[in-house]
Amino acid sequence: MPDTERTDSARLEAFSDGVFAVVITLLALDLKPELTDSARDSHALLWQLAARWPTWLAFVTSFSTVLIMWIDHHGLLKFVRRVDTPVLFANGLLMLLTTLVPFTTALLSAHLTEPSGSMAGALYSGLFVLINGAFNLLWHLLRRQALPGALEQRLTWHYRLGFPVYLVATLVALWRLPLSLVLCAGMWALWSANMRPVHDGA
Template identity: 35%
Template structure:
């Protein structure tokens, strides 16, 4: 079967690349005249730690989104209108990550941390739901998937994405009282997905054996 999603994947790769690039705009370089001596510059750089944290967390979150997008489209060979628009929704949310990242950089070390972390985790609930929706639409019509993929493999891939939803919901709830814990929970989930992302490909290969 000829793959029909090549243009969609290329466009998506470009959007993910732009979304990651936008994150660096929240890292500001001070004016030389304001921080002329080493001690002042060192103090300034130390005070910017929320910006470094926000940039690092968001960079790897978008990177893992891209990895999973790549894995899922190794199984999707054809597209329909629903897949096209759901993919657009995923790209919309990926592009939006820079906004809560900016808020996180500016307000994480303030009493408003719970609000910005709630916005951040809330966005990733929507992202997770979008991935689940994309895979649900593709999986219910096997003619859209790679030839030979089994129902068992489809189910395992679905479960791999389902793990994230309750974690994000818990993180969202925790963000109102324990924002640092909520953010740490999201990071743990991304580490899990980074380690287990090979499962998508592995299950698909096993299904063809």
């Protein structure tokens, strides 16, 4: 890879890493005590903190998801041979959607135990439909620069699988929110192993 193209690739990765870092920071900023005046002793304090379990669950889940997305994105950039305009815009779209994860996470944690939780869950899962679409677009552009092989076919299959699964999870959330989150978690587990051959050569 020529020096100019290597510099462009490094700048693309640096920008993306910065966005992922900001997103994770925003997730952490949503962790506010919000304790009432009754939390005057240790037991009351622990009880009120435990009562906020939807917030902790949403934070851990979304932190893990963003981490997996960053690992996948880092792996995809290993296939960059030339940073052209379509790649820049596709990556920008992915970053735009990624910055919405803290919002949908806060929405889900606030409504998880309410009747409105189904709609919050649908919006949460629906965002990952769009994110998966952006990943597919970026991978499509990068795949054209790579030599075809078994690894590229495997990654393509995994990314294409995510779109219908997340779409089903979005629809299911309107009736069975826990099942929707299980479907999303299944995709996150698949994505967590998705880049192992790229990073480790396994």
